[in-house]
Amino acid sequence: MTTGTPDPRQIDTGVAHPARVYDWLLGGKDNFPADEAVGRTLPPEARDGARQNREFMHRAVAWLAGQGVDQFLDIGSGIPTEPNLHQIAQRVVPGARIVYTDNDPLVLRHAEALLTGRPEGATDYVQADVRDSDAIVERARRTLDLDRPVALSLIALLHFLGDDQKPYDLVRNLLAALPSGSHLVLSHASSDIYPELSAQVTDEYAKAGIRLAFRTRTEVLRFFDGLELVEPGLVTAPEWHRGAAAPEEEGSGIYVGVARVP
Numbered sequence: 001m002t003t004g005t006p007d008p009r010q011i012d013t014g015v016a017h018p019a020r021v022y023d024w025l026l027g028g029k030d031n032f033p034a035d036e037a038v039g040r041t042l043p044p045e046a047r048d049g050a051r052q053n054r055e056f057m058h059r060a061v062a063w064l065a066g067q068g069v070d071q072f073l074d075i076g077s078g079i080p081t082e083p084n085l086h087q088i089a090q091r092v093v094p095g096a097r098i099v100y101t102d103n104d105p106l107v108l109r110h111a112e113a114l115l116t117g118r119p120e121g122a123t124d125y126v127q128a129d130v131r132d133s134d135a136i137v138e139r140a141r142r143t144l145d146l147d148r149p150v151a152l153s154l155i156a157l158l159h160f161l162g163d164d165q166k167p168y169d170l171v172r173n174l175l176a177a178l179p180s181g182s183h184l185v186l187s188h189a190s191s192d193i194y195p196e197l198s199a200q201v202t203d204e205y206a207k208a209g210i211r212l213a214f215r216t217r218t219e220v221l222r223f224f225d226g227l228e229l230v231e232p233g234l235v236t237a238p239e240w241h242r243g244a245a246a247p248e249e250e251g252s253g254i255y256v257g258v259a260r261v262p
Helices: 018-025 033-041 045-066 085-092 105-109 133-140 167-176 195-207 217-224
Strands: 071-075 097-102 122-127 151-155 183-189 254-260
Touching: 018 033, 018 045, 018 105, 033 195, 045 085, 045 151, 045 183, 045 254, 071 085, 071 133, 085 097, 097 133, 105 122, 122 133, 133 167, 151 167, 167 217, 183 217, 217 254
Parallel strands: 071 097, 071 151, 097 122, 151 183
Antiparallel strands: 183 254
């Protein structure tokens, strides 16, 4: 089942947008010259980070679905890249219900892809900014039962919010709307693993008018305050549940973690 008929909005193709730069880094086609221009200025490690980030999302969602989690709120979902979150979750739990949220109008144009899921489950798309957390939660109630556990997915999103935008408060507000047994799934670019590369990426995005706020491990760990981190804790993306058959560990500047709401 699918729900939601979002209203179209104007897309400014001459201005780079994080979701479209990310699409370019992943090898996607749903981006514009302004987005590609930013991507080409970034070091090769940026493409590795985008891939590692996406692979972590796949593993985390599959793991959560395997634990019985059947509701997901994905904020900052980005342009659809198969397999999408709902496809992974519904492979394990066909009746899983998913709400996607993004502020990029181009994602809206691809909402039909996001809203095509298993008939046993449900998907919805919300055009909104993470800073409007109350509106996101209210709209999510149309599809999700917020009296039951929900996995809140914040993948490669929070490093686009400076401290002045109160990202820690935003996360706490979102989690406050979810019951015990819910989970936070989070990935965040680091400022302390490869400081020179982080500074280079931050500078190149800034030239395009995109502000980045990469953080240290200690700063990222703060997003999990009051939660119960599941094993292996806060680690780099390739380290999280790689599996016995995974290749030798590769370097990564992305911190990731999954935690349970007690």
